[in-house]
Amino acid sequence: MLDFNSHFHLSMDWDWLFEFLKGMVKPVAALTVVLLAVLLSFMQNLGLEKEMIYSIFRAFLQLSIIGFVLQFIFNQDNSGWIVLAYLFMVSVAGYTAGQRAKHVPRGKYVAGVSILAGTTLTMFVLVVLNVFPFTPRYIIPVAGMMVGNAMTVTGVTMKRLRDDIKLQMSLVETALALGATPRQTTLEQVKRALVISLSPVLDNAKTVGLISLPGAMTGLIMGGASPLEAIQLQIVVMNMLIGASTVSSIMSTYLCWPAFFTKAYQLETKVFSSD
Template sequence: MEFKYWEFGKSMIKPVLSFSFLLIPIGLSSFQKLGIEAEIIVTVIRSFIQLLILGFVLQFIIFNNHTNSTTSNYLIMALSYTIMVSVAGYTSGRRARGIPRSVYIAGASILAGTSSTMLFLVLIKVLPFTPRYMIPCMGMMVAGSMRVTGVTMKNLREEMKMQTNLVETALALGATRRQAAAAQVRRSVVLAVSRRLDFIKTMGVVVIPGAVTGILLAGGSPFEAIQLQLVVVSFTLGATTLSSVISTYLCMPFLFTKAYQLQTKVFSSEY
C-alpha cells in the first residue's frame, strides 16, 4: 500500500484541532493554582509524538514488502516485545521504588505474565502469529500488566509496613515468609486487579471498549468487534493477573532476610 504523505498531513488537522479543548483544563488548573498546566502540555505533546512515531513504525511493519518473510516477522515482534517490556518494567518499577530492584522485579513479572499468555494464544491459534495482530495485542497485555504490577508491589510494601507486628508475630510462631505475608499479598493483588475487574464488569453497559469502538469507527461489523473484544478481555485479564501474582513472589526475597526476619531498611524508606 502506497503511503501518501499529503493525505496523511490533511488527516492530522482534526486531531490537532481537537487538542484545543485542552485549553479548558489548562485554564482551570491555572485558575485553581493546581500547578499541573505544564504537565498537561508536556503529556499531550509527548503522546502526540509517540503515537505519530508508532503510526509510521506500524505502517512500515504492516505494509512494507520486506516484512513478508517469517524470519523478519519474528525479529520485528521480538524487538517490539523487548522494547515494550523494558519500558513497562522501568515505569512500573518506579512506582514501587521502596522495594529493592523493583524495576527488575516488575520487568520479570511483566515478561512472565505476558509471554505465557501469548504462548497460550499462539497454541490455540486464536490470532494469526503476525506483527499486524501480535504487536497490538502485546501492547495491550504489557500496558495492563505494567499498571497492575506497579500497584501490587507498592500496595504490598505499604500493607507490610502497616502490619509489621502481625507479620513478625507469624514469623516468630514458625510461619514461612509466604504464610506470614499471605493476608497482605492477598489484599495487594485484589486491590490492583479489582480496577480491571470493575472495568470488565461494566463493559456493554457503561463502557464501550476500545477495540469495539475502533472497529465500529472503521466500518466493521458490530459482531466482529464483540468477538475481538472478548478475546482481548481474556488475554489482558489473564496477563495482568499472572503478572500481579508473580510480582509478589519475586518481592519476597527482598522483604525478608534469610533468617526469616523483615528487612527493616525496606520499610523505613521514605518512599
Template sequence: MDLYNSSFWMDFFEGMMKPVASTAVVVMALILSFSQKLALEAEMIHATVRSFLQLSVVGFVLQFIFAQKNAGWVLLAYFFMVCVAGYTAGQRAKLVPRGKWIAGASILTGTAATMLLPIALNVLPFTPQYFVPVAGMMVGHAMAVTGVTMKKLHEDIRIQKNLVETALALGATPRQATKQQVKSSLVMALSPDLDSVKTVGLITLPGTMTGLIMAGASPLEAIQLQIVITNMLVGACVVSSIASAYLCLLVFFTGSFQLDQKVFAMD
C-alpha cells in the same frame, strides 16, 4: 513505507490535519484551567505535545514493523514495551529492592503466557497487526497491577511487621507469614480491572471494539475480538500481579527467613 515518496508525505500531512484540529478541545481545557486558576496549563501543554510526538513516532515505527513481516521485529517491539513497563512499574514501587527487575520479569511472565496460549489455540493470529497492539494492551494493564501490587505489599508488611515477625518466630515460612498481606495487595491491584470487566459494554465501549466499528467492521465481529482481548487482559493481570508478589518475597526476606530490616526501615 517509502519515505522518499512525495505522495506518502502528502497523504501523511493531510491525514494529520484532523489530529491538529482536535487540539481545539485542549485549548478549551486550557482556558477553563486558566479561568479557574488551576495552574495546570503548563502540564496540559507538556502532556499534549508529548503524546502527539510519541504517537507520531510510534506510528512510523509500527508502519515499519508491519511492512517487514518479520517475527524478529515483532518480538523486539514486545520486549521494548516490557522493558519500559518494568521500569515504570518499578518506579512506582521505589522501596522494593530490584523493583524494576521484579516488575519486568512479572510483566514478561504474565503477558507472554497470556499471548502464547491464544496463539497456540489459534484464537489469535501471530501477525504484527494483531500481536503488537494486543501485546501493548496486555503490557499496559500488567504494568499497572504490578506496580500497585508491589507498592501495596511493601506498605502492608512494613505496617504489620510485628505480626509477620511473630509468625516467623512461630515457625511460619515467609509465604505463610505474609499470606494476608499478599492477598490484600492482590485484591487492591486487581479490583479495578475486574470491576471494569464486569461493566464492559454497559458503561463504555472498549477501545478495540470502538476502533473496529469505526473502521467499518460489524458490531458482532467487533465484540468477538473484544471478548478475546478482555479475557486475555484478565489473565495477564492476574498472572503478572501474583508473580510480582511472590518475587517481592525473595527480596523482602533474608536467606534465614527473617525480614530484611533495611527494606522495612521506618521513615
C-alpha cells in the same frame, strides 16, 4: 536530471507523508478541547497549564513516532521485529512499574520479569489456539494492551504488598518468632495486594459495554466493522487482559517477597525504613 520514471517513483515515495499530514488535520483540530482544559486550569488557579501542554505535546510526538515505526514493521516480513517491539514494550513497562514500587528491592527487574511471564504465556496460548495469527499487525497491538494492563497491576501489587507488610510489621515479626515461614506470615498481605490490584480489571470486565465501549471495540466500529464483529474481538481482549494481569501480579509477589526478609527469616528493616 531525473527522468520521468525516477520523478514518478520519487513522488510515490513521498505520498505517505502527504497523506499523514492530511490526516493530522482532525487531531490538531481536536486540540481545541485541550485549550479549553488549559483555560479552565488557569481560571481555577490549578497550575496544571504547563503540564497539560507538555503532556499533549509528548503524546503527539510519541504517537507520531510509533506510527512511523509500526508502519515500517508492518511492511517487513520478519517475525524478529515482533519480538524486538514486544521486548521494548516490556522493558518500558517494567521500568515504569518498578518506579511505582520504587521501595521494593530490584523492583524494575521483578516487574519486568513478571510482565514478561504473564504476557508471554497469554500470548502463546492465543497463538497456539489460533485466536490471533503471528503477524505484526495483530500481535503488536494485542501485546501492547496486555503489557499496559500488566504494568499497572504489577506496580500496584508490589507497592501495596510492601506497604501492607510495613503497616503490620509487629504482627509479621510475631509470626516469624513462632516459627512461621516468610511466605506464611505474609499470606494475607499478598492476598490483599492481589485483590486490590486486580479489582479494577475485574470491575471493568463486569461493566464493559454497559458504561463505555472499550477502545478496541470502538476502533473497529468506527473503522466500519459490524458491532457483532467488534464484540467478538472485545471479548477476546477482555479475556487476555484478565489472564495476563493475573499471572503477572501473582508472579510479582513470588519474586519480590523474599527481598523483604533476611536469610535468617527476619524482616529486612532497611526495606521498610524509607518512604
